Amino acid sequence: MKILVFTEKPFAPAAVKAIADVINASGNDMELVERGTRADLLNAVKDAEGLIVRSDVIDAEVMEAAPKLKVIVRAGAGYDNIDLQAATNHGICVMNTPGQNSNAVAELVFGMIVMMCRNQYNGTSGSELKGKSLGIYAFGQVGRNVARIAKGFGMKIQALDVFVSDEVMEAEGVTPVHDVNELFSQNDFVSLHIPATPQTRNSIGYDLVMKMPKNGVLVNTARKEVIDEEGLKKALEERPDLRYVSDIKPAAAEEFEKLFASRVFFTPKKMGAQTAEANFNAGVAAAEQSIAYLKDGWNKFQVNK
Template sequence: KARTVLLATEKAFAAAAVTKIEEVLKAANYTMKKLENYKSKDDLLAAVGDADAMIIRSDIVDQAVLDKASKMKIVVRAGAGYDNIDLKACEGKGITAMNTPGQNANAVAELVFGMMIVSARNNFDGTSGFELVNREIAFYGFGAVARAVHKLAQGFGMKSFAYDPYIPADKIKEMGAEPVSTVAGLFEHQYVSLHVPLTDETKASINKDLLGKMPKGGTLINTARLEVVHEADMLEILKTRPDFCYLCDVAPKDIEPFKAAVGDKYGKRLIFTKKKMGAQTAEANDNAGVAAANQIVGFFEKGETRFSLKA
């Protein structure tokens, strides 16, 4: 049966990835419809009406979008985090939702190290920085992304620690990281890297009680979601602790107070990317985009539901 698949990406994939996605869909006799770099939700609302399936990134899929999507059977988030999809609303409409876990993990891991090195080398300002070898990094959440960072950390000669409520300690040990039994225990190490989803439980959970425990030169790396970190507490820590660093993939709406808190140490004590950049590589675009297209074809042609998400 001919199907129409809407590729709705407010932040577009690389053109080569879009070509590959289209090839997968064409081979199944499906039509791809593109809505890239759209500026308003109305554009999305107008585009979903004739689509049987949809590939998205961080695009918001809520009740309003689903109400317009009368033919929609499946939404695939080309990426890991799915806090942008209203799963209950999908369930209510009988629409399957999926993600593509792991497909962009390496891209995020490389960005983590990119930011760590820029900071450790004082944003290349000519002064003496420090090396990462022998330093400690602790992971909050030990899924695909954290494990990819851990692999690079091992190459750098760092020591890894991890806490994940869903992974037993012996499994963490098996993977070469030291298990930590509480979230607070992570914050005894110089680097803490966040790899938890945004949920009611994790929202604003990284607060001054935790951040205040970090040793000298404490550095929080956030390639998860901005909202996991308590914004006002982070600002306070940056103002009161001149040794503290925050490396974050995606900026808050108002970055000025943060920039003011670190002054000329922007790039050293504070890094904000312009848009969420973790998954913005040619490879990650290919991997996640093509996986999403294959999952849609598998769903329609073979009834495959692996990677479907539960509300």
């Protein structure tokens, strides 16, 4: 059977080799398309039974072009790039690989925080993290890794997640909060880890950001869709002390950079999960999950049940 690995943003070469080894050892064939176009995807998927992707958009058109497709594995956590309803309609199982790239994303949170607190290394006097407070919005795999690292910096940590009990947070040395307004008003830094869903889209805007304490920094390694860009822009205009760092460029990135200069920072391309380790872990997990599903219907991480 053919498993297509289609990644507009390629995995590290060592991860690609490991993925190929896993697929070949199972008796299946891998086709690799890196930096491919939409046309390349529609062509390559025609005879694929399995499909491994990252943030690549997999919609009904792709599934219609893939009559043999049985399983799609998103090598990563967020699956908002995949049309789950279309997959269900086509009888295709969709899985993600939870946790496999979460440390990489969490480390980037601090990479961007430290850079912003040191004034993007412009030689002026910055500030430290020790003793400052961090609010983690969603306490899943990435949020928990963020908390673990924050402890090392000596930060005070709060988290909000309606799906996680207070006991679980307290066991990690994190103070639970139950109101998003409190999370924003009580923390010097707020780090977003919510998925992009109809409920969370545009949910972080003017009112919340304006609640942040003086010199607050909002950190986004989640999705750009969760930000209400107009609201954030207004808040940054009214509060010259506030800063925003993001691993996902806003749609109006150039305008933000022009208006707010060194108070904002955006990675050129989503880089949170772009480490050799995360590529290896997520890629190999995706290969193993695809094979297990094709072999005997293993679907532990199915997201379109």
